[in-house]
Structure formats: C-alpha cells, structure tokens
Amino acid sequence: MGYISRMDASVGQLQNSMFTGLSAFPLTPLSNDEVDERAFSALVERLSAAGVDSITALGSTGSYAYLSVEERSRVARLAVKCAGETPVFIGVGALRTSQVLTNVANAEAAGAAGVLLAPMTYQALTADDVVALFRTVTERSSLPVIVYDNPITTHFTFTNDLYARIAEMPGIASIKIPGIQADPEMTMSRIQKIRSVIPDHVSIGISGDAMAAEGLNAGCDAWYSVIGGTLPQQALRIVRPALAGSAADARAESARLAPLWALFAEFGGSLRVVAAIAEYLGLAPKNCLPLPIQGLDSIQRLRVAQVIDELQLAH
Amino acid sequence: MGYISRMDASVGQLQNSMFTGLSAFPLTPLSNDEVDERAFSALVERLSAAGVDSITALGSTGSYAYLSVEERSRVARLAVKCAGETPVFIGVGALRTSQVLTNVANAEAAGAAGVLLAPMTYQALTADDVVALFRTVTERSSLPVIVYDNPITTHFTFTNDLYARIAEMPGIASIKIPGIQADPEMTMSRIQKIRSVIPDHVSIGISGDAMAAEGLNAGCDAWYSVIGGTLPQQALRIVRPALAGSAADARAESARLAPLWALFAEFGGSLRVVAAIAEYLGLAPKNCLPLPIQGLDSIQRLRVAQVIDELQLAH
Numbered sequence: 001m002g003y004i005s006r007m008d009a010s011v012g013q014l015q016n017s018m019f020t021g022l023s024a025f026p027l028t029p030l031s032n033d034e035v036d037e038r039a040f041s042a043l044v045e046r047l048s049a050a051g052v053d054s055i056t057a058l059g060s061t062g063s064y065a066y067l068s069v070e071e072r073s074r075v076a077r078l079a080v081k082c083a084g085e086t087p088v089f090i091g092v093g094a095l096r097t098s099q100v101l102t103n104v105a106n107a108e109a110a111g112a113a114g115v116l117l118a119p120m121t122y123q124a125l126t127a128d129d130v131v132a133l134f135r136t137v138t139e140r141s142s143l144p145v146i147v148y149d150n151p152i153t154t155h156f157t158f159t160n161d162l163y164a165r166i167a168e169m170p171g172i173a174s175i176k177i178p179g180i181q182a183d184p185e186m187t188m189s190r191i192q193k194i195r196s197v198i199p200d201h202v203s204i205g206i207s208g209d210a211m212a213a214e215g216l217n218a219g220c221d222a223w224y225s226v227i228g229g230t231l232p233q234q235a236l237r238i239v240r241p242a243l244a245g246s247a248a249d250a251r252a253e254s255a256r257l258a259p260l261w262a263l264f265a266e267f268g269g270s271l272r273v274v275a276a277i278a279e280y281l282g283l284a285p286k287n288c289l290p291l292p293i294q295g296l297d298s299i300q301r302l303r304v305a306q307v308i309d310e311l312q313l314a315h
Numbered sequence: 316m317g318y319i320s321r322m323d324a325s326v327g328q329l330q331n332s333m334f335t336g337l338s339a340f341p342l343t344p345l346s347n348d349e350v351d352e353r354a355f356s357a358l359v360e361r362l363s364a365a366g367v368d369s370i371t372a373l374g375s376t377g378s379y380a381y382l383s384v385e386e387r388s389r390v391a392r393l394a395v396k397c398a399g400e401t402p403v404f405i406g407v408g409a410l411r412t413s414q415v416l417t418n419v420a421n422a423e424a425a426g427a428a429g430v431l432l433a434p435m436t437y438q439a440l441t442a443d444d445v446v447a448l449f450r451t452v453t454e455r456s457s458l459p460v461i462v463y464d465n466p467i468t469t470h471f472t473f474t475n476d477l478y479a480r481i482a483e484m485p486g487i488a489s490i491k492i493p494g495i496q497a498d499p500e501m502t503m504s505r506i507q508k509i510r511s512v513i514p515d516h517v518s519i520g521i522s523g524d525a526m527a528a529e530g531l532n533a534g535c536d537a538w539y540s541v542i543g544g545t546l547p548q549q550a551l552r553i554v555r556p557a558l559a560g561s562a563a564d565a566r567a568e569s570a571r572l573a574p575l576w577a578l579f580a581e582f583g584g585s586l587r588v589v590a591a592i593a594e595y596l597g598l599a600p601k602n603c604l605p606l607p608i609q610g611l612d613s614i615q616r617l618r619v620a621q622v623i624d625e626l627q628l629a630h
Binding site for chain 2: 060292
C-alpha cells in the first residue's frame with residue numbers, strides 16, 4: 001500500500017516488533033470431524049503470500065479449544081511449515097495447566113515464534129489462579145507469550161492491575177485485548193491506561209474486527225484479526241494506513257466493511273460468519289466448524305454471500 | 316432415617332426410579348496432577364456404604380472438564396467397580412460432539428447406568444446446536460441421559476421450551492436443574508412449569524446444595540448433590556424427609572447447614588469448599604483440585620475447618 005509503518009517510523013522502544021502489525025488468525029477447517037490439512041495448509045500459504053506480519057494458528061478462530069492435543073500438535077507443525085518466513089504464533093490454551101504445558105512444548109517443537117494463552121475456564125478462576133498459570137508457562141518455556149484476553153469465550157475478566165502483574169513477567173511479549181465498544185476518545189483513553197501499567201516492550205493488540213481501526217488509531221501496536229485469517233488483503237487495507245498514521249484512511253476502509261461487521265453482530269460473533277465466507281470462497285469445505293457448532297443456516301449464508309459480492313471481498 | 320420415600324408412596328408414574336433420591340457427586344482428587352485412584356475409590360465406597368441412591372462420577376464436582384479421555388475412562392471403571400450395587404452415572408460432557416460420543420462409549424463399556432451431559436461451551440451455542448447434540452447422543456447410545464443444566468459453568472441458558480424439545484427424545488431420563496434463588500412459592504411455580512412441559516417419566520433433579528431442600532419440597536424428584544459426594548449422611552438427612560413429605564424437617568436440616576452454604580457463597584462456589592472439606596477430613600490429598608484452580612488459601616481453610624467442627628459434619 002506504500003504506507004510506512006508507525007513502528008519503523010517512531011515506536012523504536014518496542015523490542016518485540018514481531019508482535020506488531022497484522023496477525024492473521026486462520027480457521028482450522030474440519031471435514032468429517034477431522035482437520036482438513038489441505039485446506040488449512042492452503043489458508044496459511046495464502047496468508048504468507050499476502051504479506052501479513054504474523055500468523056496466529058489455533059486461536060479462537062482456529063477452534064483450538066475443540067481439538068485434541070495430537071491434532072493441535074499436527075496443526076502447529078503444518079502452520080510453521082506452510083508459513084515460510086512469516087512468524088507463527090500458536091494458541092496453547094486449555095482448561096488444565098498441565099495440558100497447557102504440553103501444548104507449549106508441542107508448539108516449541110513445531111518451531112513456533114510465540115504462543116497465545118487464554119485462561120480458559122469451566123470453574124471460574126481467581127486472579128491469583130491466572131497469575132500462577134502465566135508464571136508457570138513463562139518459567140517453563142522460552143517462547144514469547146501473548147496474553148489472550150477474550151472475556152466472551154473464557155468468561156474471565158482481566159483488570160488493568162492483572163495486566164500489570166502478568167505483563168511484568170519475563171517472557172510476556174504482547175496483550176491481545178478485546179474490542180472496545182466506544183468512541184475514539186474512550187478507546188484512546190482505554191489504551192493509554194493499559195499502556196501506562198505495562199512495560200514498553202509489551203505490545204498491545206486489538207481484537208474485535210469491527211473495532212480494529214479505532215484501536216490501531218488509538219495506539220494499539222497490533223491487530224489480532226479474524227478476517228485477516230480469511231481476507232488478508234482487506235485487513236491489510238486497514239492496518240497499513242492506521243500504523244502509518246493515516247487514521248482517516250483506516251477508518252474509511254473499516255467503514256466500508258460495515259455490512260460485514262453487522263453480520264458478525266447479528267449472527268452471534270465472527271466465527272460462524274468467517275467460516276461461511278471461507279466456505280463460500282472455496283477456501284474451506286462445507287460445514288468446516290467442529291460440532292456441536294452447526295454454522296450458519298442456508299438463509300444466513302445467502303446474506304453472507306451477498307455482502308461478500310457487494311463489497312467485492314473475494315478480490 | 317425411617318422415612319418412606321415419596322417415590323414409593325405416590326409418584327408411581329415415574330418410570331426412571333433410578334433417577335430419583337440422592338445422587339452423590341464425588342470429587343476426583345488429584346495428586347501431583349494425576350488422579351489419586353486410591354482416594355477416589357475410597358470416596359465412592361463411602362458413598363455406596365452410606366446408602367445414597369446413585370453416584371454421579373465426573374460431574375462438575377468430579378472435575379470432568381479437566382481430565383483427558385483416558386483419565387475419564389479409567390475413573391468411570393473405578394467408580395462402577397467401587398460402587399457395588401449403587402447405580403453409577405458418568406459425566407460425559409466435552410466441547411466437541413465427537414469427544415462426547417467417545418466418553419459415552421467409554422461410560423457404557425465401564426458399566427455405567429446412565430450419563431450426565433452438559434452442553435459445554437467455548438464459542439456460544441444456539442438452542443439448535445444443543446438439540447442436535449442431545450439428539451446425536453441419544454440416537455447413538457442406549458444409556459439413559461441426564462440433561463445437565465449448569466449455566467454457571469457452561470454459560471449456556473436452557474429455556475423451558477428447550478427442556479421440552481430435549482426431554483421428548485427417547486433416552487432422556489432426567490433434567491438436572493440449577494438452584495432456584497427464591498422463596499418456596501416461586502420455587503414451586505418454577506418446578507411446576509418445567510414439569511408441565513416434559514414427559515412424566517423424566518425426573519427433575521435440583522442442584523445448588525443450599526436450595527436443595529426447597530427444591531425437593533417443591534416437587535423435585537432428585538437432588539444432584541455436591542455435599543452428598545463428600546458428606547453423604549448430611550445430605551441424606553435432607554433428602555429422606557423431603558421425599559417422604561416432611562418438608563419442615565428437610566428445611567430445618569438445611570437451615571442447620573447455613574454456615575456451610577454461606578461459605579459456598581463467600582468462596583466462589585461449592586467446589587473449592589468441598590475439596591477443602593475432603594482434604595480436612597483426610598478423604599483427599601492436599602491440593603486435590605486440578606491446576607490452575609489453586610483451591611482455598613490457609614485462612615479460608617481455617618474457616619472451613621471451623622464450620623465442619625461446629626456443625627459436627629465429620630460424623
């Protein structure tokens with residue numbers, strides 16, 4: 001796009017430049033309840049070719065919570081193999097600490113450049129439980145860790161104080177924060193508050209695709225992106241201007257995708273919609289999500305196809 | 316206790332008498348991140364000897380969500396072996412339908428008398444997703460199924476309409492409903508509403524120990540009980556009078572345990588408290604919960620011990 005990234009231009013204090021820019025979250029498509037390795041490999045190759053800054057495999061969009069230890073290990077290896085020079089981060093979250101450590105070891109063996117760790121819950125966790133989890137993982141592994149704050153899926157709520165306690169651990173490279181539903185000023189104030197309590201070398205990445213442009217404009221270093229995993233060119237058209245300081249361009253490109261964000265809101269989140277997009281574009285087999293998640297019905301899929309066509313998102 | 320159960324006396328239309336009375340939920344104690352099979356076996360033998368009506372192993376109290384397929388299969392076999400003549404139900408919930416089916420097959424092979432199925436979530440599920448999950452399980456297995464409604468851990472909310480859609484499936488034996496925080500009249504009205512939309516042969520079991528006496532007094536057929544798994548005699552002192560129609564006796568015995576219910580509320584639920592009780596009574600090794608759940612701190616444990624001693628719950 002010809003934009004110079006804000007990173008190169010001014011944010012020299014960020015040591016973990018790997019944890020900035022667009023991190024694309026590919027689906028892990030299933031076919032008859034098995035990982036469709038061909039479809040997954042093609043998705044990862046597509047992301048690398050598009051020039052995303054990193055690939056996070058086995059994020060929430062990559063259905064990590066539904067896959068076995070063995071499936072996750074295999075997917076991690078495939079991701080690293082197909083990503084070429086693009087750094088690969090691997091989601092390692094699990095309900096039990098020992099399972100997390102197994103996933104971390106497998107990600108390390110696969111050649112991952114970092115891991116993404118969400119405090120999954122079944123029984124509610126305390127802040128001290130979560131601190132101990134991150135301490136255990138950072139002490140046992142030399143891989144950089146992205147703190148994954150996703151209250152919608154984990155039902156765990158981080159406070160700024162907890163961000164601070166975890167971010168000071170050696171090994172913490174980035175925090176993936178949830179989308180901020182507010183105006184630009186409130187977004188800016190929220191990001192500044194987080195920034196003020198964590199070390200400079202820890203990057204802040206926005207998620208919640210509809211809020212990404214404002215998050216980046218407000219000072220986030222990265223976008224951990226759902227659509228980036230399936231429509232990388234579209235995501236780059238938001239992240240490149242934002243990080244180069246062209247806030248208006250990023251905002252305009254995000255506004256152009258408003259019909260897509262509306263579908264995310266209407267259809268209960270991004271996952272089912274992005275799976276339907278990938279299926280519509282021939283990037284994933286039909287019904288690629290793990291049951292019991294049934295995916296969108298045929299009428300919803302028609303609406304998705306309409307938006308894809310009208311916004312020319314296939315290109 | 317000398318009480319004649321309400322079942323025997325009047326509720327003849329209940330075909331699934333196995334799914335009535337006290338179902339006791341034992342912990343699955345861990346020791347150094349492995350199932351402590353000796354402690355678990357002793358807990359189950361203790362329940363059988365106490366004369367509980369059924370044992371549900373691998374419920375939420377049994378940490379099912381944290382254990383591997385292999386651990387769960389082994390625990391199911393141990394439970395059936397140690398329970399003697401007492402029927403054993405096995406928790407089979409998992410995030411992915413195919414994992415649930417594996418757990419069901421393993422429960423069946425272990426000799427379970429039924430399975431307990433909660434719609435675990437990471438991504439939110441729709442009502443149709445959950446209907447399809449229960450349809451798949453009831454079609455693939457001949458084991459009776461208990462529908463496990465636990466919104467606190469699953470973050471899925473059942474409606475009465477959904478109870479009706481699922482309860483009509485052949486194979487559904489019981490519904491485990493969450494505790495009802497209200498006065499006796501509201502509890503009665505809630506139970507009657509559920510009863511009016513499900514077949515007569517499907518039993519209704521209350522959970523939320525503090526609300527159990529009122530639930531049973533209001534017409535629930537069973538109590539799916541956390542304390543029943545560790546303090547079976549105490550639980551029987553509530554369930555026997557309630558099911559024999561002596562509502563006041565059940566209410567008084569539950570009121571006597573108010574300091575215990577207060578600890579459940581104060582310490583974030585029943586699991587950590589019951590684990591501390593089992594550890595205090597020497598029924599489980601220290602720190603028997605799966606990490607990252609750290610269990611109660613030492614000051615909280617002192618409070619638990621005090622309540623146990625004051626209420627003479629060790630006897």
